[in-house]
Structure formats: structure tokens, C-alpha cells
Amino acid sequence: MTTEKATFGAGCFWGIEAAFRKVPGVVDAAVGYAGGHTQNPTYHEVCTDTTGHAEVVQVEFDPAKVSYEKLLDLFWKIHDPTQKNRQGPDVGAQYRTVIFYHSPEQEAAARASRDALAKSGKFVLRRIATEIVPAGPFWRAEDYHQRYLEKRGVESCHF
Numbered sequence: 001m002t003t004e005k006a007t008f009g010a011g012c013f014w015g016i017e018a019a020f021r022k023v024p025g026v027v028d029a030a031v032g033y034a035g036g037h038t039q040n041p042t043y044h045e046v047c048t049d050t051t052g053h054a055e056v057v058q059v060e061f062d063p064a065k066v067s068y069e070k071l072l073d074l075f076w077k078i079h080d081p082t083q084k085n086r087q088g089p090d091v092g093a094q095y096r097t098v099i100f101y102h103s104p105e106q107e108a109a110a111r112a113s114r115d116a117l118a119k120s121g122k123f124v125l126r127r128i129a130t131e132i133v134p135a136g137p138f139w140r141a142e143d144y145h146q147r148y149l150e151k152r153g154v155e156s157c158h159f
Helices: 013-021 068-077 104-119
Strands: 004-010 026-034 054-061 097-101 131-134 138-140
Touching: 004 013, 004 068, 013 026, 013 054, 013 068, 054 068, 054 097, 054 138, 068 104, 097 104, 104 131
Parallel strands: 097 131
Antiparallel strands: 004 054, 004 097, 026 054, 026 138
């Protein structure tokens, strides 16, 4: 089986990870940090909003079972892409909406998906703030963050 990676930031990474793990064809999803300047950051460092990193989920998927476009569809549904540096009660650049692409094909698909959503009329008064940028290093979060909601027996961050 040949797999690909997709990396998304959409607020707190716990709920995003749980959502992607439910998708048939997703082999793995790991929470971590990307897009910043600090090498091997810790959660506490990222929470200071000084590392430049976003909380992200790196999804490993089998493209024969699920397309990148289907993952993009889920990404748009599970957060508010018009919130630049926040999602719900979480505020700061580490919670920004961002797609880190791993290939020119992913970049083109992400841009087309964003543009279609913008034209859909769903966000009439608000602009989509999602960044679409090349993937750089992914720093896996501490073990206690992996499968965080699953370990606590909850489905989402919204209690």
C-alpha cells in the first residue's frame, strides 16, 4: 500500500485528529506542530504563541481508498475557516486555519477547494482566512496529546 500525507490546522488539534481518524482510508493521524521557527517545540512553547507553529494534524491516508479532496471536504466542515487566529474559545496564531500541502497536486486541489467554498455563498459576509502553504517539518506532539479524546472516552471537544 502506498500512502500519502496531508497536514491541516483547524484549531485545537484533539478534535481534528478524532474527526480524521473516523475516515475510511485514513491509516493514521498524529497531532503536532508545523509552520513555525522553533525546532522540536513543546506544547507549552507553542501555547505561548511565540514559536510561529500551528497545532496541526498530519494525516496518513491511502489515496486508493480516500481522495485528498474528500479530506479537504472534511477539513472545511469541522471548523470555521473565516476565523484567522482562533477557533471557538481558543485564541492565538497556533489555532490558525491552515493547509500545509505536500505536492503541487495538493496545492492545486486545496486552492480549488477553497475557491469553490468561497463562491458557494456559505460565507457571504466573511472572507475565508485559511492559509495554503508548503509543508515543512512536522513536529509530533507529546505522547499524552496523541488520541487525547479517545483516551478520555469522548467524541469531540464540544462537551
